[in-house]
Amino acid sequence: MAETxxxxxMADYMARGEAPEILFWxxxxxxxxxxxxxxxxxLVKLLQKAEVxxxxxxxxxxxxxxPAKRAGNEFLFMMQAMMNVQVLNGYGIEKIVTACPHCxxxxxxxxxxxxxxYDVIHHTQLLRDLMKDGxxxxxxxxxKGKRITFHDPCYLGRGNGEYEAxxxxxEKLDAELSEMKRCKTRGLCCGAGGAQMFKEAxxxxxxxxxxxxxxxxxxKPDIIxxxxxxxxxxxxxxxxxxxxxxxxxxxxVAELIASAxxx
Amino acid sequence: xxxxxxxxxxxxxxxxxxxxxxxxxxxxxKSIARIRRNINLGRDxxxxxxxxxxxxxxxxxxxxxxxxxxxxVAGIMHILIYLGFILINxxxxxxxxxxxxxxxRLFKPLLGKAFYSFLxxxxxxxxxxxxxxxxxxxxxxxVHKLKRFWKPEMKGWPAKDGNYILIIELILMSxxxxxxxxxxxxxxxxxxxxxxxxxxxxxxxxxxxxxxxWWGHILGIFAFLNYVPYSxxxxxxxxxxxxxxxxxxxxxxxxxxxxxxxxxxxxxDPNADPYAAPPEPDPNAAVLRFGAKDxxxxxxxxxxxxxxxxxxxxCTSECPANQTGKMLSxxxxxxxxxxxxxxxxxxxxxxxxxxxDGKALLGDHISAxxxxxxxxxxxxxxxxxxxxxxxxxxxxxxxxxxxxxxNAPTELNSVFTNIENNGAPWQFAQADRFNWASE
Ligand code: SF4
Ligand code: SF4
Numbered sequence: 001m002a003e004t005x006x007x008x009x010m011a012d013y014m015a016r017g018e019a020p021e022i023l024f025w026x027x028x029x030x031x032x033x034x035x036x037x038x039x040x041x042x043l044v045k046l047l048q049k050a051e052v053x054x055x056x057x058x059x060x061x062x063x064x065x066x067p068a069k070r071a072g073n074e075f076l077f078m079m080q081a082m083m084n085v086q087v088l089n090g091y092g093i094e095k096i097v098t099a100c101p102h103c104x105x106x107x108x109x110x111x112x113x114x115x116x117x118y119d120v121i122h123h124t125q126l127l128r129d130l131m132k133d134g135x136x137x138x139x140x141x142x143x144k145g146k147r148i149t150f151h152d153p154c155y156l157g158r159g160n161g162e163y164e165a166x167x168x169x170x171e172k173l174d175a176e177l178s179e180m181k182r183c184k185t186r187g188l189c190c191g192a193g194g195a196q197m198f199k200e201a202x203x204x205x206x207x208x209x210x211x212x213x214x215x216x217x218x219x220k221p222d223i224i225x226x227x228x229x230x231x232x233x234x235x236x237x238x239x240x241x242x243x244x245x246x247x248x249x250x251x252x253v254a255e256l257i258a259s260a261x262x263x
Numbered sequence: 264x265x266x267x268x269x270x271x272x273x274x275x276x277x278x279x280x281x282x283x284x285x286x287x288x289x290x291x292x293k294s295i296a297r298i299r300r301n302i303n304l305g306r307d308x309x310x311x312x313x314x315x316x317x318x319x320x321x322x323x324x325x326x327x328x329x330x331x332x333x334x335x336v337a338g339i340m341h342i343l344i345y346l347g348f349i350l351i352n353x354x355x356x357x358x359x360x361x362x363x364x365x366x367x368r369l370f371k372p373l374l375g376k377a378f379y380s381f382l383x384x385x386x387x388x389x390x391x392x393x394x395x396x397x398x399x400x401x402x403x404x405x406v407h408k409l410k411r412f413w414k415p416e417m418k419g420w421p422a423k424d425g426n427y428i429l430i431i432e433l434i435l436m437s438x439x440x441x442x443x444x445x446x447x448x449x450x451x452x453x454x455x456x457x458x459x460x461x462x463x464x465x466x467x468x469x470x471x472x473x474x475x476x477w478w479g480h481i482l483g484i485f486a487f488l489n490y491v492p493y494s495x496x497x498x499x500x501x502x503x504x505x506x507x508x509x510x511x512x513x514x515x516x517x518x519x520x521x522x523x524x525x526x527x528x529x530x531x532d533p534n535a536d537p538y539a540a541p542p543e544p545d546p547n548a549a550v551l552r553f554g555a556k557d558x559x560x561x562x563x564x565x566x567x568x569x570x571x572x573x574x575x576x577x578c579t580s581e582c583p584a585n586q587t588g589k590m591l592s593x594x595x596x597x598x599x600x601x602x603x604x605x606x607x608x609x610x611x612x613x614x615x616x617x618x619x620d621g622k623a624l625l626g627d628h629i630s631a632x633x634x635x636x637x638x639x640x641x642x643x644x645x646x647x648x649x650x651x652x653x654x655x656x657x658x659x660x661x662x663x664x665x666x667x668x669x670n671a672p673t674e675l676n677s678v679f680t681n682i683e684n685n686g687a688p689w690q691f692a693q694a695d696r697f698n699w700a701s702e
Contacts, residue, residue: 005701006700007700028688031687031699040699056700059696061696062687062693063682063687063688067678067682067688068678069517070639071661071679072661072662072663072664073662073679074662075523078523080682080686082528105515109513113519154642155515158515158645159641186645188586188642189642191638193640194637194638195639196638198688201636203589204584204590205588206586208583208584208586210587
């Protein structure tokens with residue numbers, strides 16, 4: 001399924017002596033993980049449709065260092081952060097959007113002390129703003145009658161206090177938005193954070209993502225909406241565990257909007 | 264001579280009272296000084312303040328108990344006990360003054376009989392509510408066996424501590440009611456009025472009951488005051504400074520280690536001379552550790568957190584790791600930190616400041632398995648009614664494991680290598696990072 005997107009890089013802009021409005025920070029998952037790449041592309045299409053002047057760093061982007069930091073490797077985190085800050089400051093970046101709450105949190109909160117101060121927003125916040133300003137319109141028709149439940153990513157919700165943006169965006173879909181019994185401040189983690197994504201879980205009697213998928217399946221959703229590539233993986237695995245992948249989809253907010261916009 | 268004896272007997276209760284108060288205050292002061300010293304064993308940490316936001320946070324969280332009512336039953340009951348506790352202190356003040364001055368119900372003439380009766384009646388109403396709340400809490404802990412009070416770290420002393428406090432409160436409240444019921448100088452108050460008919464008619468016996476209840480009540484309070492610093496009940500004091508010094512940053516934001524930052528800056532500085540001799544190490548400088556191994560490597564705020572913990576277990580019951588049977592319990596992290604800090608403090612008292620008992624928080628109290636189960640989801644931080652941050656301690660201990668002991672799970676070591684070499688946690692080449700656009 002080769003569909004080549006024309007995605008401008010910062011280097012392209014630089015060569016033309018121009019600057020984009022916003023940098024799209026793709027992140028490691030968004031760049032390399034097959035599932036997350038679809039989210040990246042959905043967001044690119046939405047940005048293009050809304051005629052946002054954006055760019056990516058392409059091969060000049062590198063891990064923010066979040067997994068290293070949460071795993072306790074402050075050295076590696078600092079090295080990544082300082083390298084990235086050099087690149088970002090070199091291009092004079094002011095505004096960043098990312099579809100990964102971990103990148104979002106690190107860039108927004110942990111980079112300023114290291115010389116990298118940017119206006120960082122999560123893609124659900126950007127989508128909300130674009131919709132508010134009328135730059136992005138969606139017909140929710142295809143989702144009519146569907147039930148969607150949103151799983152709060154820890155680093156967007158509790159970590160940064162943003163619970164409403166993704167919900168406001170989803171409301172535009174004309175679907176039935178149904179909350180899990182644990183949501184917002186009391187939402188349960190998907191199990192991937194704190195570098196757990198990259199290691200075996202410690203000994204226990206259950207996997208966290210199974211526990212969370214149970215919460216989600218309880219509301220009998222057609223779609224579980226996610227706002228983080230790692231949550232997406234965890235919930236997708238959970239749905240597979242219960243063999244429900246035929247009637248329950250796990251989709252990122254950006255994918256839902258893109259599909260409603262026929263992109 | 265007889266006159267003299269009479270005088271002595273007359274003033275004896277006052278003297279005894281003053282002595283009891285003096286002893287109570289002395290021991291209480293010693294406890295506070297010890298805890299203060301222990302908290303100051305922590306690493307220096309500069310927090311901005313005083314600021315309006317800090318006062319507001321304290322007013323909201325400690326005084327307003329906004330985080331308690333997230334769980335309505337416990338929250339409302341707790342507010343009853345809390346209000347009862349604060350307001351009944353007005354009556355305690357009267358008792359203190361009566362005891363010292365040799366007066367009886369000093370406030371009655373001052374406030375006027377009618378208002379005094381109303382006030383005491385109101386306190387008695389609160390006392391009754393406190394009794395109800397204590398009974399409900401005892402029921403929840405011991406009969407209903409609420410899950411969060413039956414986790415492994417609650418075995419033994421912590422469970423007893425919780426029950427002792429509730430029982431002491433019940434006894435104190437009973438004394439208060441009996442004291443009022445057996446006092447012939449006052450008419451029946453709102454609640455104790457119902458107990459009056461149960462009291463003996465004989466004046467001498469009645470007086471004895473009244474005195475026993477009066478002394479029992481105030482001595483009970485003195486004893487309780489000195490029990491508090493050894494108990495989870497210390498939160499009634501610590502909740503205030505601790506919420507005042509709350510972390511006001513976004514919860515997702517972890518601190519950047521200054522020590523590491525300096526080293527990395529030096530490493531990445533293109534102008535640095537790689538062959539330059541390292542600067543003379545300052546022999547007086549404290550050994551700087553990356554991360555925390557023991558309580559002294561934690562900040563004073565983290566240590567203050569440990570003294571504030573009420574052992575309520577709200578953190579643990581919201582913790583995804585704990586809910587799925589992992590060893591990690593954020594409440595245990597706080598209890599371990601306090602236990603270890605008390606032990607370190609005791610060592611200093613007994614053997615001087617440089618004594619090393621060969622033990623540490625990491626390893627002897629908290630295991631690597633517990634630390635590696637954390638998803639850093641902040642559910643514990645969110646749930647804590649007194650704004651404690653167990654996650655920051657978990658992170659500092661992890662940092663020590665990784666940076667000082669190179670003791671990370673193998674999978675994470677490959678993640679580190681990948682990030683270092685490829686700029687991503689997986690084994691993909693940096694050059695392929697932009698391939699997604701053309702796939
Ligand atoms: S941050 Fe860690 S300890 Fe706290 S609730 Fe989440 S997993 Fe548990
Ligand atoms: S850390 Fe907070 S939530 Fe956890 S037991 Fe202590 S007081 Fe309760």
